[in-house]
Amino acid sequence: MKVLIIGAAGMIGRKLAERIGADGGIGERAVDELVLADVVEPQAPAGRVGNVKTLAVDISVPGAAKPLVAERPDIIYHLAAIVSGEAEADFAKGYRINLDGTRDLFEAIRAEHEASGYTPRLVFASSIAVFGAPFPDRIPDDFALTPLTSYGTQKAICELLLADYTRRGIFDGLGLRLPTICIRPGKPNKAASGFFSNILREPMAGQEAVLPVGEDVRHYFASPRAAIGFFLHAAALDTANIGPRRNLSLPGLSATVGNEIAALGRIVGERAVKLIRREPDETIMRIVSGWAPDIEARRARELGFQAETSFDEIIRAHLEDELGGTAAV
Amino acid sequence: MKVLIIGAAGMIGRKLAERIGADGGIGERAVDELVLADVVEPQAPAGRVGNVKTLAVDISVPGAAKPLVAERPDIIYHLAAIVSGEAEADFAKGYRINLDGTRDLFEAIRAEHEASGYTPRLVFASSIAVFGAPFPDRIPDDFALTPLTSYGTQKAICELLLADYTRRGIFDGLGLRLPTICIRPGKPNKAASGFFSNILREPMAGQEAVLPVGEDVRHYFASPRAAIGFFLHAAALDTANIGPRRNLSLPGLSATVGNEIAALGRIVGERAVKLIRREPDETIMRIVSGWAPDIEARRARELGFQAETSFDEIIRAHLEDELGGTAAV
Numbered sequence: 001m002k003v004l005i006i007g008a009a010g011m012i013g014r015k016l017a018e019r020i021g022a023d024g025g026i027g028e029r030a031v032d033e034l035v036l037a038d039v040v041e042p043q044a045p046a047g048r049v050g051n052v053k054t055l056a057v058d059i060s061v062p063g064a065a066k067p068l069v070a071e072r073p074d075i076i077y078h079l080a081a082i083v084s085g086e087a088e089a090d091f092a093k094g095y096r097i098n099l100d101g102t103r104d105l106f107e108a109i110r111a112e113h114e115a116s117g118y119t120p121r122l123v124f125a126s127s128i129a130v131f132g133a134p135f136p137d138r139i140p141d142d143f144a145l146t147p148l149t150s151y152g153t154q155k156a157i158c159e160l161l162l163a164d165y166t167r168r169g170i171f172d173g174l175g176l177r178l179p180t181i182c183i184r185p186g187k188p189n190k191a192a193s194g195f196f197s198n199i200l201r202e203p204m205a206g207q208e209a210v211l212p213v214g215e216d217v218r219h220y221f222a223s224p225r226a227a228i229g230f231f232l233h234a235a236a237l238d239t240a241n242i243g244p245r246r247n248l249s250l251p252g253l254s255a256t257v258g259n260e261i262a263a264l265g266r267i268v269g270e271r272a273v274k275l276i277r278r279e280p281d282e283t284i285m286r287i288v289s290g291w292a293p294d295i296e297a298r299r300a301r302e303l304g305f306q307a308e309t310s311f312d313e314i315i316r317a318h319l320e321d322e323l324g325g326t327a328a329v
Numbered sequence: 330m331k332v333l334i335i336g337a338a339g340m341i342g343r344k345l346a347e348r349i350g351a352d353g354g355i356g357e358r359a360v361d362e363l364v365l366a367d368v369v370e371p372q373a374p375a376g377r378v379g380n381v382k383t384l385a386v387d388i389s390v391p392g393a394a395k396p397l398v399a400e401r402p403d404i405i406y407h408l409a410a411i412v413s414g415e416a417e418a419d420f421a422k423g424y425r426i427n428l429d430g431t432r433d434l435f436e437a438i439r440a441e442h443e444a445s446g447y448t449p450r451l452v453f454a455s456s457i458a459v460f461g462a463p464f465p466d467r468i469p470d471d472f473a474l475t476p477l478t479s480y481g482t483q484k485a486i487c488e489l490l491l492a493d494y495t496r497r498g499i500f501d502g503l504g505l506r507l508p509t510i511c512i513r514p515g516k517p518n519k520a521a522s523g524f525f526s527n528i529l530r531e532p533m534a535g536q537e538a539v540l541p542v543g544e545d546v547r548h549y550f551a552s553p554r555a556a557i558g559f560f561l562h563a564a565a566l567d568t569a570n571i572g573p574r575r576n577l578s579l580p581g582l583s584a585t586v587g588n589e590i591a592a593l594g595r596i597v598g599e600r601a602v603k604l605i606r607r608e609p610d611e612t613i614m615r616i617v618s619g620w621a622p623d624i625e626a627r628r629a630r631e632l633g634f635q636a637e638t639s640f641d642e643i644i645r646a647h648l649e650d651e652l653g654g655t656a657a658v
Contacts, residue, residue, distance in 0.1 A: 110420075146492070150497070156489050160486050164476070
């Protein structure tokens with residue numbers, strides 16, 4: 001089986017490629033060719049996949065997807081996007097990359113489909129940013145898409161395209177609305193959501209972290225490990241009986257900042273908790289107040305998607321996957 | 330005030346132009362210039378608007394909207410689209426006209442906005458085709474967009490764009506999800522929804538009409554007169570406190586085919602009812618079974634949009650507006 005990952009240099013893309021490399025396949029099917037593309041050339045993972053290609057491709061250039069699709073991968077992961085803050089800061093760039101880049105990929109598949117009957121599985125990384133306040137405490141699967149950012153708008157539009165191309169039989173698509181990923185590895189960044197990860201990751205590395213909101217702030221999370229699990233599950237899923245609604249709110253953990261901190265104390269210790277410095281930030285509080293506190297994700301759970309059920313699990317996953325099992329504090 | 334109608338040669342566009350011409354304005358504001366554009370040059374209406382321009386413009390040609398926007402109309406009605414059946418039959422054409430044509434218009438407004446601060450009111454004709462079964466008996470305002478046609482997908486995508494451009498302050502947009510228009514004037518057509526109008530209009534003209542479904546089929550309607558009222562109301566509405574959800578399910582009448590026929594009997598007489606010939610059609614039955622039986626439209630009603638509350642009213646509107654008050658039977 002041949003697998004293409006577009007956006008393979010990002011955090012999720014890299015981990016997904018590493019996992020496929022380590023497993024040598026997805027589910028019960030062996031992967032014999034793995035093509036990794038991103039705007040900067042991705043790194044090839046170690047592992048058991050024979051043929052790995054790494055390509056620098058800018059999908060916002062019209063026609064750029066065509067040669068990727070011409071190799072007729074069985075599974076296409078489309079993870080490439082610019083992030084929420086950048087799409088908000090640069091209107092045209094956000095639409096060019098996040099919408100036109102996706103549509104160009106879908107059109108390349110349509111051309112190949114019409115030429116040869118090619119119908120790949122396509123797994124698209126969407127986001128809970130397709131939802132915008134006000135919403136119920138627990139957002140049901142059939143809730144309206146009312147994004148409050150250009151990023152969320154672009155993801156919602158791509159979801160609609162994905163459903164229509166799938167209904168037409170052009171590809172077999174699944175859109176995955178990812179919860180906020182926590183704990184993100186790497187350095188603190190300026191994303192408004194960064195603190196959810198920072199207040200765990202930095203103390204576990206012996207560093208101070210800033211908490212800009214109150215402990216009662218509630219949001220919806222899954223670990224990077226769970227996210228990779230979603231993408232693997234989506235590639236292997238039997239879609240025969242799923243029907244035309246192909247964009248799924250994924251399972252996650254609804255938890256407060258207080259829940260995060262309590263779990264940090266339990267799993268790592270009070271020395272870690274003491275490294276969290278309270279520094280209230282009205283701007284971040286306002287932004288975060290518009291985010292989803294909980295999502296029902298009933299269909300995705302019924303379809304076998306799984307996420308963590310406590311922050312203890314999320315912290316243990318980070319310890320095991322990023323820190324070799326031991327915190328530095 | 331300057332008003333532009335794109336799609337002015339269609340049934341709604343023509344009636345809207347005639348009404349603005351007759352009234353000489355919209356709400357309390359006089360219209361001194363009316364620009365009518367369509368892929369075929371629209372007819373100028375009679376009336377009290379001084380300056381009327383009629384233009385043949387194909388909005389699916391990139392850049393075609395630019396000269397229309399350069400005249401800086403205060404109100405832009407965007408009604409141009411190919412219909413559901415054609416968008417389903419020709420995938421590329423549907424996206425080119427219904428999506429790219431709309432986006433090109435929105436981008437032309439953005440260029441003018443960025444150059445000069447221009448921020449028109451934009452009223453977009455959307456459709457209840459943005460909803461797809463299964464849905465509740467009465468679709469609430471915050472129900473998911475799950476279209477089951479390419480036409481509905483294109484309308485839903487344009488709704489998302491409209492909301493984002495409005496949130497950005499580029500224009501002041503309102504998307505109107507029209508109920509099925511009944512009684513459509515003119516000849517019977519091959520649209521699956523055609524019979525809802527045919528079984529009233531044809532008998533009122535002394536002609537036989539075919540009913541392909543059972544009398545218990547329920548759907549959601551508004552008259553052409555109500556539709557024109559929606560568009561006039563949307564142009565005059567104070568949007569200051571509407572918030573970011575700019576696409577409205579509009580009020581309509583939820584009624585069965587049996588309700589239609591009973592009203593025809595009451596208003597026109599049993600001679601008219603006898604002209605309806607039952608000829609069951611499995612294909613049409615199946616298509617219609619996926620259509621919305623009722624829509625809540627709470628926000629639009631609160632914002633002052635109004636539709637008929639009985640088929641008696643809908644039939645009387647047709648008698649007055651199309652037949653000079655008297656049926657031919």
